[in-house]
Amino acid sequence: MERDFTARGHHDMGGLDGGEIDRAEHDYALWEKRVDALMMLCTNRLKLMTVDQLRKGIEALPPEAYDEMTYYERWISSVTNTLLERGVFTADELGAKMEEVRARYPDGVMPGGAAGGGC
Amino acid sequence: MPRFAVGDRVRVHKQFPPTPPSHIRTPYYIRGLSGTVERICGAFKNPEELAFGRPGTPEVPLYRVRFRQKDVWPDYDGNEADKIEIEIFEFWLDAAGDGA
Numbered sequence: 001m002e003r004d005f006t007a008r009g010h011h012d013m014g015g016l017d018g019g020e021i022d023r024a025e026h027d028y029a030l031w032e033k034r035v036d037a038l039m040m041l042c043t044n045r046l047k048l049m050t051v052d053q054l055r056k057g058i059e060a061l062p063p064e065a066y067d068e069m070t071y072y073e074r075w076i077s078s079v080t081n082t083l084l085e086r087g088v089f090t091a092d093e094l095g096a097k098m099e100e101v102r103a104r105y106p107d108g109v110m111p112g113g114a115a116g117g118g119c
Numbered sequence: 120m121p122r123f124a125v126g127d128r129v130r131v132h133k134q135f136p137p138t139p140p141s142h143i144r145t146p147y148y149i150r151g152l153s154g155t156v157e158r159i160c161g162a163f164k165n166p167e168e169l170a171f172g173r174p175g176t177p178e179v180p181l182y183r184v185r186f187r188q189k190d191v192w193p194d195y196d197g198n199e200a201d202k203i204e205i206e207i208f209e210f211w212l213d214a215a216g217d218g219a
Contacts (some may be wrong), residue, residue: 006135008147015148015192054171056142088171 012061032072039079049082057081121180122209125157127185130215131207141172145211153215154186157204165208180209 028036042048057078061069069077084091123129130153135143144166150155160183164175188201 006133006147006150011145012143012147014146018195050172050192052142052166052175053172056170059142060140 009059009092010061010066035072035076039075042079042083048086048088053082054078058086069096121159121182122161123180123212123214125156126167128153129182129212131154131184131211132213138214140201142167143174143177144185146205146209147187148191148205149205153189154184154190154205157183157185157195163208165210167208169194181206182212183207183208184212 039051039054043051043054054075054077058066058074061074061077065077066074080094083089083096131145131150133150135141160181162178162180165179166175169175183203183204184207185202185204188197188203189195191203
């Protein structure tokens with residue numbers, strides 16, 4: 001009897017009941033376009049990471065986070081973690097930058113439909 | 120050189136560590152099942168290595184493997200002849216005997 005050393009990742013949903021598919025069309029928010037552009041820069045131009053790393057980072061999200069995040073929130077989470085691991089910037093530098101950006105919007109509302117916690 | 124040829128019977132094996140931290144491109148539902156090589160897609164850098172920022176070389180042959188739907192889904196009630204094709208890298212495949 002062969003032992004099964006593999007486990008199903010949370011993202012690996014083939015054959016499971018995934019519920020209703022949302023087929024609604026929607027426009028991309030500015031921050032989503034920026035996340036996409038950032039990813040293109042990091043992979044194609046700057047060679048800081050690969051799309052395979054992006055995918056690994058998304059698949060490594062805890063199930064609750066994976067389910068709660070939107071598509072581009074998963075992207076920016078994975079990009080951020082990969083660049084942190086790679087030492088492109090430190091957690092302190094990231095935190096300081098986020099505080100600096102947050103201070104520009106004292107009422108907590110960012111332009112372009114960015115959700116709380118977005119960049 | 121690809122290890123398998125078109126028409127060969129192959130079996131998707133299961134001997135891989137659980138995710139995370141490994142990165143697996145072969146869907147869970149197909150592991151352990153046998154199918155037939157439908158075509159050889161070429162050789163590509165190993166995405167399961169690229170995912171860790173490693174070079175992914177040497178390149179690995181990629182196959183399109185054809186499975187019978189009724190072998191994949193226990194309660195499949197579609198046409199007997201229905202197939203599903205999945206692209207699988209060579210290191211996930213073992214030779215399988217006829218009728219496996």
